[in-house]
Amino acid sequence: MATARKYNVEAVFKGAPKKSDFKIVEETLPAIKDGEFLAEAIWLSVDPYMRLFVNSSNVGNTMFGEQVAKVIESKNENFKVGDYVAGMFGWRTKTISNGDQVRKLDRSVYTDDKLSTGLGILGMPGATAYIAFLSICAPKEGETLVVTGAAGVVGSAVGQIAKIKGCRVVGFAGSDEKVQYLKSLGFDEAINYKTMTSLKETLEKTCPKGIDMFFDNVGGEFYDTIIPQMNTSGRVAVVGCISQYNLENPEKGPRLNPSILAKELTIKGFVIYNHLPRWPEAFKAIGEWIEKGQLKYNETVTEGFDNMFDAFSGLFTGKNTGKAVVKA
């Protein structure tokens, strides 16, 4: 019998998450049964979406989230001791799983120094960037892409994939440091939206041939302003709308149907978990681009399971660039 440590949700967040909204508890795990395995957390993920999805039904339960873990005991022939897996095990050190919805990590790709990428560029966010951008935006050489939330793991990957496809890439982020980072990745233009004077004028200046593709992680005023400036037959991937997540009632914005109609725009929402069959294709392509030096990624590492709350809290101070991960 093993003992796990885990974070229970103590309270629904009010404003910024507080340390007291969580409580670390110990749990004695039963012996594994046939078909099950026991895994030990190696890397844990903290993500902005977690703030949105904590509600009263989570209170008293283990905090949800993905982790990369090592199989340390097994009665499941598909998951052997020593295998590495990625799964939605939550904020906990040890987990019993039957393997359902668990992804086994190919160790020729996820080498020791790259295990954490199973939560980032070679995980859900990377798959999101690849599948949503290519399937919805359908980039053609010479076209212009605008991406919001550009310094995040999804946005920065989308911009780099667009560059690989021969597009002009304009990214928006929230600090001068992030702008520098985006420029170092090869973005044609990177703009600190917090210090620009006018989004409309910034777009006119940075997108002289108009906007063919819009990869939106933010929504709100970005969406309102960019849609009417798009070119005919433009494609819009709605992959996040972080500006709207915390609102009790939908905010109002201009009705954009006249632009959607007259310009024959295509606007499409995207939820990565509906596209599981394409994940391997995404990881293969992204892995090759990383190998060739065409796609770079960044991680903000926090050491120690006991520091998960600090890593999570850090997401909302705008300090992180790239994927935030915790080393257990």
Added chain:
Amino acid sequence: MATARKYNVEAVFKGAPKKSDFKIVEETLPAIKDGEFLAEAIWLSVDPYMRLFVNSSNVGNTMFGEQVAKVIESKNENFKVGDYVAGMFGWRTKTISNGDQVRKLDRSVYTDDKLSTGLGILGMPGATAYIAFLSICAPKEGETLVVTGAAGVVGSAVGQIAKIKGCRVVGFAGSDEKVQYLKSLGFDEAINYKTMTSLKETLEKTCPKGIDMFFDNVGGEFYDTIIPQMNTSGRVAVVGCISQYNLENPEKGPRLNPSILAKELTIKGFVIYNHLPRWPEAFKAIGEWIEKGQLKYNETVTEGFDNMFDAFSGLFTGKNTGKAVVKA
């Protein structure tokens, strides 16, 4: 040398179009040259889309629009005297054309009593209904369609095509007469939106399995209310937004990205003139459905070229059923 009468655009519309936004003028036409023909208007079209596309570049020029005309003089071997054609000749009685972008009407289909359908069910609106509905909404048997502006030529054709494809069809229109008309066409549900109490509750009642497809001719509150009630993977054809055309400033509505995202909706604008290669396919299919009695249509006829403005203006007061045409 012939004399034509025509409507010049005098001013860009501010709010609802006014009679003084147009001026009827006379024009002396030159003799036709080799490759040209002279055509006389028989039927002229007024359409809601005209409201959207008049801008400052039109001021001083002939108002655009389609007409069915008879060739009365020709130096073009493809268009002989006595031929009937449909073309974007504008609001004018006589036109010199070189035949570019002109559709010759097959008189075995467009018989004397059906010439006006070249502007309606067997013209641009019919092609719109067929191509936009099938390509964007991609109907599957048993799915539910909501169509707004359902009593118009496009909406009523879309509903009937959806019935042919085995779908449940719910249509909204603006009078009890129109509701009766839609029921006579086989719509499963037809609702007078002017007398209903709550759109949301009406949708819940008439769409017990949710909404898979939304064919929108109206926009505004319909769009705002229907989008959040759509099923996962729903498809939305934005083909008109008549509620927004006469507004001087874009109206505000709730920002709908959270629904678009979470339900992976596809929203697509549609402009029929970008789909010319598919028109013949549309007319063939629609012609066969009419022949078999599976698809019916209706027209509102205004007599007299001098009454074109009234016919146009009538589009926005909700008086018409089916295609609005003017008999020259």
